[in-house]
Amino acid sequence: MYYVPDGTRMCGFYECSECGSRFLSLRIAPVLTCPFCGEEPDMEIGPDEAVPENVETARLLQVIEGEEEVEKMDKLLSLAVTGGDWDWF
Numbered sequence: 001m002y003y004v005p006d007g008t009r010m011c012g013f014y015e016c017s018e019c020g021s022r023f024l025s026l027r028i029a030p031v032l033t034c035p036f037c038g039e040e041p042d043m044e045i046g047p048d049e050a051v052p053e054n055v056e057t058a059r060l061l062q063v064i065e066g067e068e069e070v071e072k073m074d075k076l077l078s079l080a081v082t083g084g085d086w087d088w089f
């Protein structure tokens with residue numbers, strides 16, 4: 001598995017409106033910070049630090065349920081990223 005751990009039974013399928021990346025995440029929310037062009041908010045950031053701009057550019061397209069479905073999507077997406085042959089159909 002590339003995006004999520006083995007045995008994941010549910011994850012979110014996201015597409016970033018900024019860079020167009022598609023990815024899976026264990027976190028399921030309407031929008032997420034893009035792992036490719038966005039920066040994860042630093043949880044240790046102090047209250048004095050500036051709050052980052054809204055970087056939640058990745059929108060939830062679909063919730064993937066079922067271990068096999070998750071594995072299938074993970075494989076498809078990771079092949080796309082790593083340049084392997086893949087086909088949506």
Ligand SMILES: [Zn+2]
Nearest residue numbers: 016019034037
């Ligand atoms: Zn992005």
